[in-house]
Each structure stands twice: as structure tokens, then as C-alpha cells.
Amino acid sequence: MKKTLLAEFTAREGAQDEVARLIGDYALKVREEEGNIAFDVYTREADPRAFWIFEVYRDEDAFQAHLNAPYGGPFNDVLVPLIEEDASVLTFLNPLSAEL
Template identity: 50%
Template sequence: MSEPTILHATFTARPGEGDRVAALLRDFAEGVRAEDGNVVFDATRLVDDSDRFFVYEVYRDDEAFQAHLASPAGVPFNAALQELIVEPSSQLTFLRRL
């Protein structure tokens, strides 16, 4: 059995763009959760800094993650997100279950 692909993404909205980032992320999350290989897509906003976002993602395996990356919704989402955040792109950290 193959290992799941687990990661978290963090990013910071530009000043005044937090609500737009949240709306964009909410819409994107709906589509990702419907993907066949997605197990978890949990998009959150930090309580003490509402411009900071944390997304926890789990995919059935690397094949499912690659399918997610190639999904038609990903390119426009990432292009729109890039315009609204401080970082050049979301910062990804890959994880492994113990």
C-alpha cells in the first residue's frame, strides 16, 4: 500500500486582501474536496493574525497529489492567489505519518 501525500501550505495576505484570499480559498476548497484522491483539505485562518492562512492537505497517494496539481482549477487559483499574498507562492511543507 502506498503512503499518503501529506502537506501543509502557509501564506500571508497582502494588507487589506485577507477577505479576498479567504473567499478564493473557500471556493477552491470545495473543488479540491471533491477530487477523487483528496482525503483532507482543511483551510484555516490564524486567530491572532487574520492575514495568515494555514492549509492542511492529505491525498490518497502521490498519484492523487499529482492529479490535484494538474487539475484545471489549480492554475487559475494559484495565479489569483499569487496576486493577493506577500510570498511569491504558498510555502509548502511535506509531512510523513509516524
Template identity: 45%
Template sequence: MLFAEFTALPGEEETVAALLAGFAVQVRAERGCVEFAPFRLAEQPTRFFVYEVYRDDDAFAAHIGTRHGLEFNARLGPLIVEDGSQLTWLQPLGS
């Protein structure tokens, strides 16, 4: 489990939202994807947050290497403030 965060450059918010929405459809079709839920922060509409769950580490590795993933990241890079998505790995309590 992880979440990814990034901030759209001023004026690129709708382009990022559309790009992410299309990418979500592709990721959800990946065999190892359990959950891919993109959000826009309500109080800061330039900020995007994606909650992701993959079957296992191999499924995540496959996700990272997909053609649509590589294309998404290449297109996203010039539209956001950060140098790529900022990933935070999550571990359930009690695990």
C-alpha cells in the same frame, strides 16, 4: 500529507479567504483528495494555513495539474506576500 501556508497582502485578507473557500469546495471533490482543511490563524488573520491529505503521490500530482488548481494559484499570487504557497510535507511518526 502536507500543509500550505501563505500571507495575504494588507487589505486582501477577505478576498483570499473567499478565494480559498471556493477552492476548497473544488479540491474536496477531487477523487484523490482525502482532506483539504483551510484555516486562518486566530492571532494573525492575514496568515492562512491549509492541511491537505491526498490518497497518494499520483493524486497530489493530479491535484496540482487541475484547471481549478492552476486558476487558483494564478489568482492567489498577486494577493499574497510570498511567491506562492509555502509547502511543508508531513510524515506520521513511526512510518
């Protein structure tokens, strides 16, 4: 079963451009992962400091491989001081039904 989630965080005032650059570089790496299906980065129209990342992985093993990728820890170490939250807020999603 695919692993699907939404990661959310808000850039601190004045850090939006740096966060956008960081997440853009990170997205290029994640999209190359064998088990990654989607890694789409958005900002909220009403608040461009609010970032939403829609992620889909082939299965739980692919998601675990993503979590253990060598560039993930360093990315988060640089990101956390630039965002309002203590870390990305993750919401795991399940499809409503196969027919939809």
C-alpha cells in the same frame, strides 16, 4: 502512502477577505477530487491574514492529479498577487509512526 502537507501564505493588508473567498471556492473543488482525503483551511488565531491549509491525498498519484487539475493554475494566478509570498509555502509531512 498518503501524501500530507501544510500550505501556508499570508494575505496582503486589505486582501484577507478576497483571499478567504478564493480559498473557500477552491476548497470546494479540491474536496471533490477522487484522491483528496482532507483540505482544511485555517487562519492563525494571532494573525488572521496568515492562512494554513492542511492537505491529505490518497497517494502520490492523487497529489499529482491535484497539481494537474485545470482549476489549480488559474487559482494560483489570482492568489499570488494577493499574498505576501511568491507562492504558497509547502511543508510535506510524514507520520511519526503507525501506532500513534
